[in-house]
Amino acid sequence: MIGLVVNPVAGVGGPAGLAGSDGEEVQRRAGERGAHPRAGERAAAALSVLAAARPEELVVTVAGPMGEDAVRDAGLRPVVVWHPPAATTATDTTDAARALVDAGADLLLFAGGDGTARDVASGLPEGVAALGIPAGVKMYSPVFAVGPRAAGSLAAAWRGEGSLPVVDREVLDVDESQLRRARVEPRLYGTLRVPYRAGRTQARKAATPADERAAVRLAARGAAARLRPGIRYLLGPGGTMAELARELGVPKTPLGVDVVLDGRVVAAAASERDLLEQVAQGPSQAVVSIIGGQGFLLGRGNQQLSARVIDALGDEPVMVVAPEQKLIDLGGRPLLVDTGDPVVDTRLAGFARVVTGPGTTSIYPVHAPENEGALHAT
Amino acid sequence: MSLPIAPKPAHRRFHQARWDEPVIFELSTPGERGVLVTRVEPGVRDAVGDVVAALPEGLARSTPPALPEMAQMRVLKHYLRLSQENLGADLNVDVGQGTCTMKYAPKVNEQLIATPKLSAMHPLQDDADAQGVLEIIWRTERMLAEVSGMDEVSLHTQGGSAAIWANIAMIRAFHEANDEGDQRREVITTIFSHPSNAAAAKAAGYDVITLHPDADGYPDLEALKRALSPRTAAIMVTNPEDTGIYNPAIKEWVDAAHGVGALASYDQANANGILGITRARDAGFDVCHFNVHKTFGTPHGSGGPGTGANAVSAALAPFLPGPRVVRDGVRYDVVEAGPQSIGAIGPFHGVVPNIVRAYAWIMALGADGLRAVAETAVLNNNYLMKRILEIPGASAPYATGRRRIEQVRYSWQELFEETGISSEEIGIRASDFGMHYWTSHHPYVVPQPFTLEPTESYSKSELDEYADVLAEVAREARETPEVVRTAPHNQTVHHTHHDDLDDPERWAVTWRAYRRKYPDAVGA
Numbered sequence: 001m002i003g004l005v006v007n008p009v010a011g012v013g014g015p016a017g018l019a020g021s022d023g024e025e026v027q028r029r030a031g032e033r034g035a036h037p038r039a040g041e042r043a044a045a046a047l048s049v050l051a052a053a054r055p056e057e058l059v060v061t062v063a064g065p066m067g068e069d070a071v072r073d074a075g076l077r078p079v080v081v082w083h084p085p086a087a088t089t090a091t092d093t094t095d096a097a098r099a100l101v102d103a104g105a106d107l108l109l110f111a112g113g114d115g116t117a118r119d120v121a122s123g124l125p126e127g128v129a130a131l132g133i134p135a136g137v138k139m140y141s142p143v144f145a146v147g148p149r150a151a152g153s154l155a156a157a158w159r160g161e162g163s164l165p166v167v168d169r170e171v172l173d174v175d176e177s178q179l180r181r182a183r184v185e186p187r188l189y190g191t192l193r194v195p196y197r198a199g200r201t202q203a204r205k206a207a208t209p210a211d212e213r214a215a216v217r218l219a220a221r222g223a224a225a226r227l228r229p230g231i232r233y234l235l236g237p238g239g240t241m242a243e244l245a246r247e248l249g250v251p252k253t254p255l256g257v258d259v260v261l262d263g264r265v266v267a268a269a270a271s272e273r274d275l276l277e278q279v280a281q282g283p284s285q286a287v288v289s290i291i292g293g294q295g296f297l298l299g300r301g302n303q304q305l306s307a308r309v310i311d312a313l314g315d316e317p318v319m320v321v322a323p324e325q326k327l328i329d330l331g332g333r334p335l336l337v338d339t340g341d342p343v344v345d346t347r348l349a350g351f352a353r354v355v356t357g358p359g360t361t362s363i364y365p366v367h368a369p370e371n372e373g374a375l376h377a378t
Numbered sequence: 379m380s381l382p383i384a385p386k387p388a389h390r391r392f393h394q395a396r397w398d399e400p401v402i403f404e405l406s407t408p409g410e411r412g413v414l415v416t417r418v419e420p421g422v423r424d425a426v427g428d429v430v431a432a433l434p435e436g437l438a439r440s441t442p443p444a445l446p447e448m449a450q451m452r453v454l455k456h457y458l459r460l461s462q463e464n465l466g467a468d469l470n471v472d473v474g475q476g477t478c479t480m481k482y483a484p485k486v487n488e489q490l491i492a493t494p495k496l497s498a499m500h501p502l503q504d505d506a507d508a509q510g511v512l513e514i515i516w517r518t519e520r521m522l523a524e525v526s527g528m529d530e531v532s533l534h535t536q537g538g539s540a541a542i543w544a545n546i547a548m549i550r551a552f553h554e555a556n557d558e559g560d561q562r563r564e565v566i567t568t569i570f571s572h573p574s575n576a577a578a579a580k581a582a583g584y585d586v587i588t589l590h591p592d593a594d595g596y597p598d599l600e601a602l603k604r605a606l607s608p609r610t611a612a613i614m615v616t617n618p619e620d621t622g623i624y625n626p627a628i629k630e631w632v633d634a635a636h637g638v639g640a641l642a643s644y645d646q647a648n649a650n651g652i653l654g655i656t657r658a659r660d661a662g663f664d665v666c667h668f669n670v671h672k673t674f675g676t677p678h679g680s681g682g683p684g685t686g687a688n689a690v691s692a693a694l695a696p697f698l699p700g701p702r703v704v705r706d707g708v709r710y711d712v713v714e715a716g717p718q719s720i721g722a723i724g725p726f727h728g729v730v731p732n733i734v735r736a737y738a739w740i741m742a743l744g745a746d747g748l749r750a751v752a753e754t755a756v757l758n759n760n761y762l763m764k765r766i767l768e769i770p771g772a773s774a775p776y777a778t779g780r781r782r783i784e785q786v787r788y789s790w791q792e793l794f795e796e797t798g799i800s801s802e803e804i805g806i807r808a809s810d811f812g813m814h815y816w817t818s819h820h821p822y823v824v825p826q827p828f829t830l831e832p833t834e835s836y837s838k839s840e841l842d843e844y845a846d847v848l849a850e851v852a853r854e855a856r857e858t859p860e861v862v863r864t865a866p867h868n869q870t871v872h873h874t875h876h877d878d879l880d881d882p883e884r885w886a887v888t889w890r891a892y893r894r895k896y897p898d899a900v901g902a
Contacts, residue, residue, distance in 0.1 A: 049798050049859070052859070052860045052863075053860070053863065053864075146791070146794060146795045147794075147795040147796065147798065148798075149795075149796065149797050149798030149859075150794060150795060150798040151798075152798055153798035153799070153800070153863070156863075324569075324588065324821075325822070327569075327590060328569070328821070328822065328823050331775075331825075332590075332591065332593065332595065332775075332776070350604075351600075351601055351604045353587075356588070359580060359584075359585045359586060360576070360580065360585070360586045360587075360588070361585070361586075361587050361588070362569070362587070362588040362589070362590060363587060363588070363589050363590070363601045363604055363605050364590050364601075365590075365592075365598075365601070
């Protein structure tokens with residue numbers, strides 16, 4: 001069954017020029033500037049696609065503006081299984097997500113932005129699929145459909161065609177108060193299992209791995225084959241690094257930097273200071289993946305790998321590991337490094353050799369946006 | 379006074395025939411005969427003896443084959459009905475075949491290859507009985523050497539990946555012959571080149587380095603220089619790439635490769651737009667191939683058979699695949715491949731009917747005609763691009779605003795974001811108007827891709843009709859999206875779902891793979 005939760009205040013800050021909607025104060029000011037929430041409309045637009053394909057579909061949802069209204073506007077029948085308290089907060093989204101899954105939702109649609117994705121991710125039991133209807137101001141997380149109608153189209157396919165393939169995608173969020181001072185510092189908050197349509201875009205002609213998980217596994221395998229004895233490898237956060245750890249048979253903290261030497265972990269969830277201590281003990285190399293959609297290698301979600309740490313590493317301080325598709329999805333935009341130290345960033349800028357599989361690499365441009373005086377593109 | 383003629387509709391009505399047609403085995407009627415096979419004449423029988431008795435015992439069937447028993451006319455009807463239930467190659471406008479050039483193959487050429495002088499030949503026949511065919515092979519090789527500017531050509535491979543494999547196999551043999559086989563372990567390609575280049579290099583044991591385009595969407599020379607080293611065995615690039623973008627700095631690319639002692643291999647899968655205009659040799663390439671079955675006339679339908687022409691410089695000539703046809707001034711002979719050759723890639727002399735088609739095609743056009751083909755293909759493509767880019771929601775990413783060679787990889791991403799209708803759904807709906815629009819756009823660098831390649835075969839009115847159909851479907855995607863989403867409506871078969879086939883967790887392409895994947899189901 002399809003579940004729907006709407007963050008009714010998502011996106012309210014955008015039209016008001018407030019770069020996000022977090023916090024009561026921002027929401028109040030947005031209201032004063034004449035902004036009105038748009039998440040409900042966008043959720044209804046998504047569901048109208050589902051309604052056209054499957055007019056009898058039942059959607060489990062939350063009472064009122066958190067879902068029920070949008071389901072009705074789309075012409076579908078809501079099954080309300082959760083009522084929010086009078087004043088809604090972020091934890092309501094988390095509680096609602098959990099309630100919808102308990103009521104039988106196997107695909108949870110959520111309308112909102114990165115903050116909503118975070119709240120959904122923390123409420124969702126293992127194995128349940130989720131998909132974002134983009135309705136926020138900032139959406140760094142690659143867990144959203146490209147548009148509301150595209151989300152509805154995927155939901156219709158989910159119900160019509162049986163199970164679609166699902167992939168693990170990162171949930172990221174930035175601190176909006178920093179964002180308002182023109183600093184983008186996305187953090188990694190976890191992953192969601194997102195449905196995608198392999199058969200809709202792929203045909204069987206080339207040796208491209210059809211399945212994204214298989215592509216991540218290949219990239220990790222390619223990296224594993226390049227590891228040498230006697231070298232400390234500083235494995236960054238993210239799904240690709242988790243897969244590399246699996247290849248090596250070692251545990252991995254999902255959001256931390258772990259140091260691996262000769263097939264065993266010598267430091268887990270290391271801080272910058274821990275890493276400097278490790279690097280001082282012998283030859284070391286950082287291993288990082290690419291933040292999907294954004295292209296950051298360093299400076300986002302892995303700040304432990306600081307300029308000082310990178311500076312202490314050898315001639316090839318960083319090994320970059322990612323499936324080719326992650327490069328392709330950047331649509332021609334460069335990879336980015338932002339360690340905060342212009343000298344280190346300049347040293348890393350130019351071209352990176354990205355390990356994409358066993359015996360396959362790609363050469364891809366790397367920029368240091370801070371040095372170029374450009375604000376990070378979203 | 380001219381008769382009043384109704385204006386041609388923007389897109390015509392099409393409805394596929396639908397037959398309740400059983401499979402042919404269900405049509406079988408015991409005792410019904412097709413053709414009566416002529417009895418062997420007594421003189422022949424006496425001379426040859428009992429040929430069946432001469433078969434080894436192990437080759438003989440113990441029971442007759444379970445073939446359907448039907449009169450010839452019923453067989454004909456059966457297959458004609460089936461042929462009406464699809465978008466036949468001679469029926470639709472197939473400029474949307476993706477990266478597979480579809481062009482009109484003159485029907486007179488089909489008559490040539492159907493003649494018993496060709497169709498009744500056997501590849502092991504004595505060379506003396508095959509002088510005409512061997513001459514055609516030899517002369518076609520010489521003509522393709524002229525078209526490419528290269529020194530030697532072999533028509534032995536079957537085009538596409540087989541020809542690309544021959545390219546890398548020759549490069550490997552060359553380096554090994556020069557004692558650099560151990561040192562040169564890397565092959566460089568570009569993300570927009572046909573993926574078979576990367577795949578063939580990988581299969582040949584090389585590490586593959588893929589280059590991404592520069593900020594303008596062109597192959598990035600700086601990235602190439604960064605990737606080149608004494609470890610480089612070769613660059614393997616397609617030009618124009620599968621996006622239709624021509625690398626204007628191709629000479630610099632080849633020179634840079636040569637600068638580190640690497641070879642340069644040219645994938646001319648998209649040669650339709652360069653015939654008589656550019657030559658591989660003039661850019662300095664060491665080896666190139668043509669897909670003879672595409673560029674030189676044979677329609678590429680349902681997977682083959684293909685024919686490749688591998689063209690090389692004199693330095694690489696000893697490594698060409700074989701056997702080869704040689705001429706001693708008067709006579710043509712088939713000789714086994716030489717000691718340095720990479721050997722046979724396919725059986726015998728390649729696909730001879732395709733070689734004859736290509737020979738006839740080139741002879742009919744002449745040198746000026748080949749150039750006119752390229753010019754027309756490029757004009758057709760850029761005219762169609764102008765029409766397509768007028769459709770709201772369609773775009774041509776990379777090298778934006780620039781012209782292309784003979785094809786363009788377009789994107790429906792904007793329309794998809796607006797409507798949720800995908801490129802594949804548009805393609806299926808386009809078939810309701812009798813238009814072919816396929817889904818091969820590897821690598822998937824362009825979101826919601828569609829690749830159109832009109833070649834020189836299509837008239838302006840057909841290109842207009844094709845563009846009008848896509849404009850109509852794009853309008854439907856906005857106004858009546860359910861019509862598009864639930865297409866096709868005018869066809870025998872509804873659309874299929876690929877997901878099972880694309881999911882490595884579920885697929886099993888061979889019985890052995892199936893048993894490995896599902897040991898419980900079959901007992902390992």
